[in-house]
Amino acid sequence: MAVNLKQLTQNEDLLAGGHRACAGCTGANILRQIMLTAGKDTVMGGATGCMEVITTIFPYTAWKTSFIHSAFENCAATISGVETAFRSLKKHGELPVPREKMNFIAFGGDGGTYDIGLQSLSGAMERGHNMLYVCYDNEAYMNTGIQRSSATPLGAHTSTAPAGSVKQGKEQNRKDLTKILVAHNIPYVAQTTPYHWKDLATKVEKALAADGPAFLNILMPCTVGWHFDPAIGMELAKEAVENNFWPLFEVENGVYTINHKPKDPAPVAEWMKKQGRFKHLFKPGNEHLLAESQAWVDREWEKLLKLEAMTAK
Amino acid sequence: MEQKLVALSGNEAVAYAFKQARPHVAAAFPITPQTEMMHKYAEFVANGESTTEMILVESEHSAMSAAIGSAAAGARTFTATSSAGFALMWEVVYIAASLRLPICMAMVNRALSGNINIHCDHSDSMGGRDAGWIHLFSENAQESYDNGIMAWRIAEHMDVRLPVMVNYDGFIISHTADALYMLPDDAAWKFIGKYNPAYTLLNPEKPITVGPLDLTDYYFEHKTSQLAAYEKAPAIIQQVSDEFADLTGRRYGFAEEYKLDDADMVMVLLGSSAGTCKDVIDEYREKGVKVGLLKLRTFRPFPAAYLAKVLAGRKAVCILDRSASFGGQGGPLYTETRSAMYGLQVPVHGYIYGLGGRDFDLKQAASVIENLKKVAAGGEIADINLLGVRL
Numbered sequence: 001m002a003v004n005l006k007q008l009t010q011n012e013d014l015l016a017g018g019h020r021a022c023a024g025c026t027g028a029n030i031l032r033q034i035m036l037t038a039g040k041d042t043v044m045g046g047a048t049g050c051m052e053v054i055t056t057i058f059p060y061t062a063w064k065t066s067f068i069h070s071a072f073e074n075c076a077a078t079i080s081g082v083e084t085a086f087r088s089l090k091k092h093g094e095l096p097v098p099r100e101k102m103n104f105i106a107f108g109g110d111g112g113t114y115d116i117g118l119q120s121l122s123g124a125m126e127r128g129h130n131m132l133y134v135c136y137d138n139e140a141y142m143n144t145g146i147q148r149s150s151a152t153p154l155g156a157h158t159s160t161a162p163a164g165s166v167k168q169g170k171e172q173n174r175k176d177l178t179k180i181l182v183a184h185n186i187p188y189v190a191q192t193t194p195y196h197w198k199d200l201a202t203k204v205e206k207a208l209a210a211d212g213p214a215f216l217n218i219l220m221p222c223t224v225g226w227h228f229d230p231a232i233g234m235e236l237a238k239e240a241v242e243n244n245f246w247p248l249f250e251v252e253n254g255v256y257t258i259n260h261k262p263k264d265p266a267p268v269a270e271w272m273k274k275q276g277r278f279k280h281l282f283k284p285g286n287e288h289l290l291a292e293s294q295a296w297v298d299r300e301w302e303k304l305l306k307l308e309a310m311t312a313k
Numbered sequence: 314m315e316q317k318l319v320a321l322s323g324n325e326a327v328a329y330a331f332k333q334a335r336p337h338v339a340a341a342f343p344i345t346p347q348t349e350m351m352h353k354y355a356e357f358v359a360n361g362e363s364t365t366e367m368i369l370v371e372s373e374h375s376a377m378s379a380a381i382g383s384a385a386a387g388a389r390t391f392t393a394t395s396s397a398g399f400a401l402m403w404e405v406v407y408i409a410a411s412l413r414l415p416i417c418m419a420m421v422n423r424a425l426s427g428n429i430n431i432h433c434d435h436s437d438s439m440g441g442r443d444a445g446w447i448h449l450f451s452e453n454a455q456e457s458y459d460n461g462i463m464a465w466r467i468a469e470h471m472d473v474r475l476p477v478m479v480n481y482d483g484f485i486i487s488h489t490a491d492a493l494y495m496l497p498d499d500a501a502w503k504f505i506g507k508y509n510p511a512y513t514l515l516n517p518e519k520p521i522t523v524g525p526l527d528l529t530d531y532y533f534e535h536k537t538s539q540l541a542a543y544e545k546a547p548a549i550i551q552q553v554s555d556e557f558a559d560l561t562g563r564r565y566g567f568a569e570e571y572k573l574d575d576a577d578m579v580m581v582l583l584g585s586s587a588g589t590c591k592d593v594i595d596e597y598r599e600k601g602v603k604v605g606l607l608k609l610r611t612f613r614p615f616p617a618a619y620l621a622k623v624l625a626g627r628k629a630v631c632i633l634d635r636s637a638s639f640g641g642q643g644g645p646l647y648t649e650t651r652s653a654m655y656g657l658q659v660p661v662h663g664y665i666y667g668l669g670g671r672d673f674d675l676k677q678a679a680s681v682i683e684n685l686k687k688v689a690a691g692g693e694i695a696d697i698n699l700l701g702v703r704l
Binding site for chain 2: 040042056079082083091123124126
């Protein structure tokens with residue numbers, strides 16, 4: 001199951017150009033990469049959010065495969081219905097075009113996944129549907145105007161947890177959704193970024209080949225919400241891996257593998273400094289918040305190393 | 314048509330009706346008093362009597378969402394709920410109708426919280442009366458079963474393509490053993506027939522986008538096409554009901570007219586209370602009082618023109634609502650019926666009764682008829698009255 005770049009470039013681009021993503025959006029890039037691997041026999045489902053809004057507006061659609069959106073919190077449940085319909089129609093010999101297998105992919109942002117859609121996601125994963133859920137995690141509710149979510153990191157400025165004269169942005173660390181999904185004991189769970197194309201394509205391939213539900217959490221640098229030059233989104237994705245803020249790892253049937261271990265991780269503050277959402281943390285008096293952010297990254301990384309060692313075959 | 318006389322609860326009757334439609338997918342979450350319906354269905358599947366794939370979701374919101382996904386994929390799909398479960402689905406109830414997905418739902422009517430109450434009233438389905446579904450009401454297990462058979466034909470008709478809810482009163486119908494005639498499986502299947510979806514997500518050679526962003530330039534037109542489907546629905550409901558009558562001998566329309574031909578006074582209501590009213594009407598008829606009952610079957614689409622025709626020329630009409638409309642002008646059935654009667658010059662008044670499962674008894678029905686007599690004789694009564702409540 002080796003990913004072949006030449007092959008990928010020859011695959012049909014199933015997300016048409018002309019969609020309405022912002023300049024420098026890494027989310028649309030994530031969708032294109034997923035589709036290059038998934039191919040035509042795929043049904044995509046989108047939760048309400050940026051990627052749903054930018055890919056459809058009646059009478060236009062950027063989707064060259066079938067796509068369904070129904071609401072914000074229910075994408076996993078909706079796709080679980082599509083997947084069940086497929087199994088039932090197949091069993092009854094009533095598929096419109098006979099297929100042994102099709103891919104069912106639900107996607108949502110962090111708001112639609114970490115927060116409002118968590119119950120629907122948990123239910124669908126527990127029920128064992130043959131589906132992949134992809135969270136494009138840009139660490140806030142970008143579509144509605146950059147409100148904080150439970151994926152927003154400590155200290156980040158958002159419109160509902162802004163930096164002001166008394167408060168310094170979000171007061172909590174983000175929750176660890178990926179490990180919540182690991183706790184569902186599903187066959188495949190992984191984290192990746194759009195910069196790591198080979199890692200991403202491999203993980204999509206493994207997720208779609210899994211016998212049962214799979215989950216991918218993909219960091220999505222957002223030029224609007226993170227406040228950075230639209231040209232450097234991919235670099236920020238790369239750096240988030242190199243400083244251990246967003247480790248590349250996968251969990252196959254409970255066994256952790258860290259796909260990349262940075263030799264000399266850079267301080268997370270260097271990465272934060274390139275993003276306007278953390279600007280206030282570099283003012284005198286906020287050094288402790290930077291230190292806390294670093295300590296959190298270090299602690300989570302240590303935990304991940306231990307999990308890898310603990311679950312090694 | 315040879316039919317089998319059986320004793321079943323309303324929940325069991327609807328489970329059988331839905332099974333006979335051979336649905337591909339069912340998605341549901343437990344809530345009293347709907348539970349027994351899904352238990353029965355799960356037994357069918359466990360025993361191999363049905364090949365439906367069941368999605369046993371973690372909430373009613375997900376039940377309706379999964380039903381939407383399944384129906385959009387071209388599968389015949391149902392769900393079932395009551396009360397708070399319907400309230401939790403509310404957002405996606407609208408979406409199911411807006412996407413024109415012919416999902417069928419058993420709606421076992423139960424009071425909404427709070428305070429929490431598990432017994433019958435119609436506040437649950439009435440909360441979703443503008444969501445775009447067809448609402449069929451039933452008086453007993455037989456009508457629940459019959460509506461459960463006809464629902465598929467109505468929902469899936471190409472002129473309609475709207476979801477249908479089969480309403481039947483919680484506990485009073487759902488949990489009471491009742492005698493009813495059931496169609497043999499093959500006859501029911503012949504009547505309902507195979508579902509031919511207009512669109513499916515599952516054809517990679519003909520991909521479709523469902524549920525796109527729809528703004529100021531098209532949303533209104535899409536709502537207009539939904540309204541047009543409602544315009545066409547009454548004729549289809551009647552056509553399906555007539556075919557059903559040919560098959561079973563049981564005739565349905567928008568309403569049942571009970572001793573209405575020569576009635577000076579008319580009671581209008583929905584659901585199981587009709588039985589109580591019929592008994593009391595019989596008593597009054599023996600005394601020569603010309604009173605009749607109009608038991609509405611289709612609350613949505615609301616048969617306004619039909620009601621205006623049937624209620625014209627009466628001396629007094631009253632409308633009984635098993636739900637309140639807080640701050641409104643009486644219950645939903647009252648406001649809609651009174652509006653349909655605009656210009657008829659027929660005195661009309663309303664009642665709120667039976668909230669939270671409060672018994673509707675013979676005495677209450679008799680008091681309603683006494684009031685009708687008073688109004689018919691030129692007396693006055695308040696627009697909205699409460700029945701069976703301690704004041």
